[in-house]
Amino acid sequence: MATLIDTHSHIYLPEFDDDRDEVVARAVEAGVTTILLPDIDPTTTERLMRCVETYPGLCRPMTGLHPTSVTEDYEAALAIIEDNLGSGRGYVAVGEIGLDLYWDSTYREQQMVALDAQLDMAVRHGLPVVIHCRNAFDELFQVLANHKGCGNLRGVAHSFTGTLQQAEWLMEHTDFYFGVNGIVTFKRSDLPGTLRHIPIGRIVAETDSPYLAPVPHRGQRNESAFVADVVRKVAEIYGLDYDTAATTLTANARALFEL
Numbered sequence: 001m002a003t004l005i006d007t008h009s010h011i012y013l014p015e016f017d018d019d020r021d022e023v024v025a026r027a028v029e030a031g032v033t034t035i036l037l038p039d040i041d042p043t044t045t046e047r048l049m050r051c052v053e054t055y056p057g058l059c060r061p062m063t064g065l066h067p068t069s070v071t072e073d074y075e076a077a078l079a080i081i082e083d084n085l086g087s088g089r090g091y092v093a094v095g096e097i098g099l100d101l102y103w104d105s106t107y108r109e110q111q112m113v114a115l116d117a118q119l120d121m122a123v124r125h126g127l128p129v130v131i132h133c134r135n136a137f138d139e140l141f142q143v144l145a146n147h148k149g150c151g152n153l154r155g156v157a158h159s160f161t162g163t164l165q166q167a168e169w170l171m172e173h174t175d176f177y178f179g180v181n182g183i184v185t186f187k188r189s190d191l192p193g194t195l196r197h198i199p200i201g202r203i204v205a206e207t208d209s210p211y212l213a214p215v216p217h218r219g220q221r222n223e224s225a226f227v228a229d230v231v232r233k234v235a236e237i238y239g240l241d242y243d244t245a246a247t248t249l250t251a252n253a254r255a256l257f258e259l
């Protein structure tokens with residue numbers, strides 16, 4: 001059985017407190033060998049690290065300030081993230097960071113400054129970034145354009161649902177991969193059509209558990225084992241057998257996150 005990597009999962013959240021061991025066991029049974037855990041903000045860091053300590057070798061940590069956690073005092077949170085990166089705790093990426101103007105644009109400028117600062121942190125520490133972008137691609141491109149010439153900046157556009165034109169900008173201007181999750185299986189999703197224009201060598205698989213469960217689990221709590229359903233759909237889109245797609249996506253994740 002081909003091995004899988006879930007490059008984005010929040011199994012450290014309270015939604016899994018009652019059955020986390022079983023969730024992890026199902027993931028391993030499905031072929032998952034690594035689960036990458038993006039942080040949300042300093043209030044979730046210790047919960048995340050406990051998950052890493054409980055499942056060593058399987059769960060790997062990130063640190064970052066999620067855009068919806070950016071408020072007036074974002075600088076204090078950024079200082080904590082900088083400290084985390086220097087702590088030797090094995091962080092594999094700076095994430096989940098980015099821009100989110102879907103619900104509220106009150107802190108638009110602060111989100112952009114916080115993202116810029118965390119891109120700098122990633123470059124200094126030689127780590128990839130995991131970018132969350134919702135209703136904010138123009139702003140994202142503006143921030144990323146400031147980092148042209150930072151040859152070490154690499155990362156993933158997590159939960160990518162952008163247009164083909166937005167995907168083409170990222171492929172032209174960055175070394176980013178595209179994070180594909182359960183959205184690709186949704187009946188009305190435009191993502192399959194967009195992916196046909198993106199080389200499979202630029203794709204990584206993720207779940208975003210507990211959110212965005214793929215078909216046939218839609219409406220349920222998502223979990224890392226369901227990354228297999230994402231890979232199965234990616235294989236269909238690219239006209240590949242499951243094992244070939246799984247092997248390619250796993251290799252992509254290993255390369256990006258230096259696993």
